Every structure is written in structure tokens, then in C-alpha cells.
Amino acid sequence: MPEIATNTPPILPPKEAEEKVISPWKEGWKSFRKNKVAIVGLGIVSFFILIAIFAPVIAPYSFDGQKLSDKHLAPSAEHWFGTDEFGRDILSRVIYGSRISIGVGFLSVAGSVVVGSFLGIIAGYYGRWIDTIISRIFDIILAFPSILLAIAVVAVLGPSLRNALIAIAIVNVPIFGRLLRSRVLTVKEEEYVTAAKAIGMGDGRILLHHVLPNSLAPIIVQGTLAIATAIIECAALGFLGLGAQPPAPEWGKMLADSRAFIIQAPWTVLFPGLAIMLTVLGFNLMGDGLRDALDPRMKN
């Protein structure tokens, strides 16, 4: 849209200034780009996201189309990843499964980021008894092994993909809450916050415009790593029959359904397992790269 661009008044700072003050995001991207391992991670993640988006176009078959007579066909030109016990094409199921796993990963982490940040900021900024209550709640949640807590939550809510997502989100809330709280505790002592207070800025505005943006980098780093964990937890719940319900092609559930056939038909477990491994690896590599690039403490 060139018209709009030309119409925009030039409020950008003069060119010399831009060259001197490089935004931390740009600087981060520069150092991220140099990190080859991180780029591989980004590549894997983008690959799976694209697969998830275009699943109906790419998948050669439907994910729930059974043909019982085609049970356990070995990988061939017709079925690249072979077929499962129901004669369903495993390639198509793995492709559609990426929608579930990545969807759950992003949504649950988004949920925990929103709730966790909100609680963390409040606890950190206001301190005193609010802080005590919220922090103790976080401690209680963190006292449970995460997968055990997720199982307990699903057991209460009933097994379904939506409830698995909620459970995973709940488990991750304290991670972001504590992260944000500690950031706020440092940021709120900064001079620019004192300055903002001095000119009479309201709490809401200070939190939203000064504190939150300065805490974004660690959230992104932690968020990327949390997506990896969320995908594993989703698969674990699916494996235990507490996540996605049949015929949904959830990777963990595919593993559970096929584990009896690991000798006779290894492809039925190999490919969903590989898919879980690759996405988690991708998000972890990318998260590590982001941390190296964005975390000021990692800079020499």
C-alpha cells in the first residue's frame, strides 16, 4: 500500500540517530541469525507450523478414513509412512496431528503467559500480602510434578483435548508468574519508573507501557521452551488416554495405540515418535537460541 506509506508523516528520528541507537530486537535478531543451531530450530518449527496450516492440502488421505483390510501395511509409495491397525494412512495422521500438538502448545502457553504475567506483575508491583498470597499459590502448584498435576486436573475435568489444554496451561502458570514477578521487582526500582511516578503516571499505565515491555524478552524465551514442554505433556496425556479422544490423530495417542505392535509394525510407533521428537527439539533449539540472543545476561 504505497499511498499510505507516502501519506504517513515522517515522525521517524533522523537517520544518524537510527544508526546509533540499534533497537534491542534488531540486535537480538542479528545475534540469533549467527547462531546456526538456533536457525535449524527455527527451520524445524516453521516446517511443522506450515504442515499444520496446510494439512488438508498436503495430506494424501483423511486422518480418520479406516480401511480395516489394509491393516499394518509397511511403508510404500502409496502409504509413505505405512498404515496403522485400522488401515489408516500414518503420514496423513502425523500431518493432521501437528495441528493438535502445535495448537495445544501455542494455546496452552498463551493461556499461561496471560494469566501468569497478570498475576506475576500484580504480585511484583504491589508486593506485601498480595505478593504473599500469589507467590504461595505458585509454590503450591510447583510443588507437584507437572505431569502428575496435569493428570489430576484432567481427572477432575474429564478426559478431552480441551481439558488437557487447560491442564497444561494451569501447570505452566507459575513459571511465567514467577518470571514476571522477578522482572517487575527489578524494573520497578529503575529510574525511569520513578520518573514516571514523579510526573504522576497511573499504575496501570506504568505497568503496561514501561514494566511489561521491559519484561517481554524473557517471556518469549521461556514461552518457546514452554511450548516444547507443553507438546510433550500433551503427548503424555494422550498416551495415557486423558487427552485427545479417538479418532483424533494425536501423536501421543498414536504411540499408545500402537505400542503393542512395536515388533510387528515398527512404523506405527516410529513416525509419531519422530514427529514428537522433532517438534520438541525444534522448539528447544529455537528457545536456546533466543535466550542467547535476547537475554542481556548472556551477552559478554
Place this chain on the structure above:
Amino acid sequence: MKKTLALLLTGILALSLALAGCSSSTSKEKDDGKGGSSEAKGGVLIYGKGGDAVGLDPAIVTDGESFIVTQQIFETLVKYGEDDTEIKPGLAKSWEVSDDAKTYTFKLETGIKFHDGTDFNADAVVKNFQRWAKSKDEGKFAYYASMFGGFEGDEGHVIKEVKAIDASTVEFTLNRPQAPFLKNLAMPTFAIASPDGIEKEGDDFTKNPSGTGPFKFKSWKPGDTIEVVKNDDYWQDGLPKLDGVTFKVIKDNSARLNAAIKGEIDLMDGLNPSDISKVTGDEKLQIFERASMNVGYFAFNVEKAPFDKKEVRQAISHLINKKEIIDNFYEGTAEPAKNPMPPSVSGYNDKIEDYDYDVEKAKELLKKAGLEDGFKMDLWAMPVPRPYMPDGQKVAEAIQASLKQVGIEANIVSYEWAAYLEKVQAGEAQSFMMGWTGDNGDADNFLYTLLDKDNIGSNNYARYANDEVHELLIEAQSTADEAKRNELYGKAQEIIHDEAPWVPLVHSLPQLAGSKTVKGFVPHPTGSQSLVNVSLEN
């Protein structure tokens, strides 16, 4: 100060290392000891099973895992054939039936002693029956109540009197003829226990049982093992062949098979159909196939819409491809079912034509019911492998895909096994997977137990009520003439087939595995058997 601490820590470390070394070496020695003794085990057979017994008093238990053990310790007046339910002499060597089929006179074997040393005689038989009939405790003696129409004084009670004519003769007088009377008596639950033992042990008799069987109870580690040893005074010469049997609980089917492959157990039940090739490929193992006396089915709750409409039930009957289900989930170890009872049971109506797999016919029937656009339903599937259904969840998933062809969206529901049974029994499920293994090989035990209106709330999970069927089944119960009974049952099956409260899926052939050294073992179709003729040979 710091130095002392460091010294102390080092000391603890060294000590713990030494201890660790010690303990590992002692455990090794122990293992060696065990290996040595198992080599010299002679004739003790180790039987791997999926669950522990509930109790060892056969009169008060109802589960197969208990009967597998009590069958070794106890015996019944009459017993089943080795692999069928034909009636053979047991503790009674012969019997006579009066012309009106209301009086049964049994001649008992003489010279038999219970394991506690007291005599087995007609008095003992009478005392056992009185213990059940007079108890009026349906929670305790559930099988007695359901097989003999309640307790003494109840309107439907079958047994009027049990009388000892002399030390070796017992006479049963019935209130009304009961065609499967002898078959009922042969059920392992109606075994004769030592009256002395019952009196002495009281409620603990179930933990310290005493019968006349080929093996004596020795020990029970709950959740782990039950040991029985040879009864040296057993009344049949030369039997039992084994020195003892140890029942070992290994819950997981695959883990149990691994134990069999490693030689830790000699015999196991509950072999997954998908694991058959592992057994046939192992030169030390052999397969035992249990003759089929069960039915696995998919049933509708006929009280819940839309399954209150016959057309909808028939439509779904046309949508299920039994052959493919058998090929995929039973590895062929089952035959398709068209009636609620297996063909091995007398009275099976083979003339019935099964609903063929035909999507078009199903669509037509749904149109008739006004449901051509499909509907949403709950499909309950059992969470545990059963002899008649190795993997209910997967069969349900196959049915789910079949139903989708006509726009029916099935949501698979599952609960933990005990809760599942309870909820299905209470009529909470809209449609569900279920199955039944026959107790005594009689048609009554399938049709009346599972589909008569009298049994809604107990075993008639489909809540199917049809007066015509009810009359046929009651008449068959009181008819002694086999041909006439079969005709009545045949008719009942026709009506049930047309009304389709169930989709009978399969009669499975449960598979067992054992070491090739096991000889003379014949799995009984009722699910438990005596090991009196079994031996271990190299």
C-alpha cells in the same frame, strides 16, 4: 571444624560403599539359591494369571480368577466334561431322576476325606446346601440366589429339600422342575466344602479353605502368589500328577507372556491375540486354545432415544463389519456372532440369517425412523482386555468409523472397569460394548440371564423387555425335554434377532500359552479348570 566434617563425610561415603557392595553380593547369592531350587522343582507348576483371587471359598465368590484356584481345592457333586459342559460324575458316582423331574437321588463316592481330616458324606452335602439356602444373604451367596431362584422361603426357590437318606445317598426334592439343574450343580461355586472347617474358621474359611480336591491349600500372599500342594490322600488313584501348583499374579498380559518366555511361569492365561506369533515362534512354548463359550457384543440401551426405535437398532446392525473386526483385533481367533449365545450351546438357532454389512439398507432404515441425517450418540467401551474382547477401545473406534458413514457421530466414553460395570448396569450408557462367558453351558444362562425382563438392573444391561420372549424363556426353564427346550430357545432367538437389542459381535477363542513341558492341560470353556490331570514332562 571443616576438616572434621569432611572426614566424617568421607567416612560415611566409604561405609555406604562398603555396605552397597555387601548387599549386592548377598542378593546375588540369594538369586543363585533360588535358581538352584527351581531346577529341582520336580512337579510344581507355576500358573500366571491376570488378577488375584477375591476369596477361596467358592460359594461366596463370583469371579473367574478365584475359581481358577478353588477348582483345585474343591470338587462338585457332578462335573463338566474336560472341554464341554456335558455332565460327568464327580463326588456323586451316579444319580437317578424321578419321572416328574422333581426328585434327584445321588449315590456318593465313599471313603473320601476333606483336607482337614473329616469325612465327606451325605451329611456334609446337606450341611453345605443348608448353609446357602438358609442364609438369605444375596450379597454373600449371589450365585446360589441367581441359579436357584432365591433362598429358602422365596417364591421362586427351586430346591425344596436336601435330605441324607444314608451316609452315601442324598436326595434333592425340587419345588418345580429345573432343566439345567445338574448343569448348575456342576458350577465350581457349588463345590462341597468341609462343614467342620466352615464352622471352625467362620469368615476366615475363605482364607483357609478345606475341600476334597486334588490339591490342598498351603499359603496365600495377597496380590502375589497362592500355593497349593498335592493331596496325598486324594480319592482317585494316581492323581494328581503334580506335586503342587503356584498361582502367580502378573497383571499385564505382555509382562505375563515375557515371564513365560523367560521360563519363570509354566502356564498363563490371557494371551493377547497379537502376541500369538511370539508364542508360535518360540520353540519352548505352546498355545492352548479355550473352546468358545462366550459372546462379545455391542448393545443399545433400548430405553434411551433413539435406540427405542427398532429401525435404528437394525440399521446399526447392518453397519458393523464383523469379519473385519475379527481379522484386525482378534487375529482371526474368533467367529462372527449372530445370536446372543455361542453355537456350542444346545438350543443355538443356526437358521437365523445375520444382518449383512450393507450401508444402503442402513440408510433406508434410518430414513424410515426419520433419522436420515444421522445423530449424535455416546458409545461406551470397556477399559480393560476381556476374554471376549481383547481391546474394547479399538473395536469401538472401528464401530465409530462405520457409523460415520451414515452421519452418526459416536463419542467414545470409558470409565475404570468397576465403575463402567456399575454405570452400565444402572442404565447410564446409551450404547455400550459388553460380553459374557457362560457359567454352565446352558442356553438359559445366556438368554434368560442377559435378555429377560426379570434381569433388568442385574445382567440385562440393554434393559430389553419383551413379554413374548419372557414367556418362552420361563417355559423353557421348567421343561425337561431337550428338543422342546431347544425349540423354545430357537423361537426366542428369532424374536431377539428381529428386535436387535444387541449387535452380537463375536464368539472369541481365548488363547493361553504354556511351556512345552506342560502335558494334559485342557482349558475349559467356562474359564476355569481342574489341573488334576496335568503333568510336567521334559
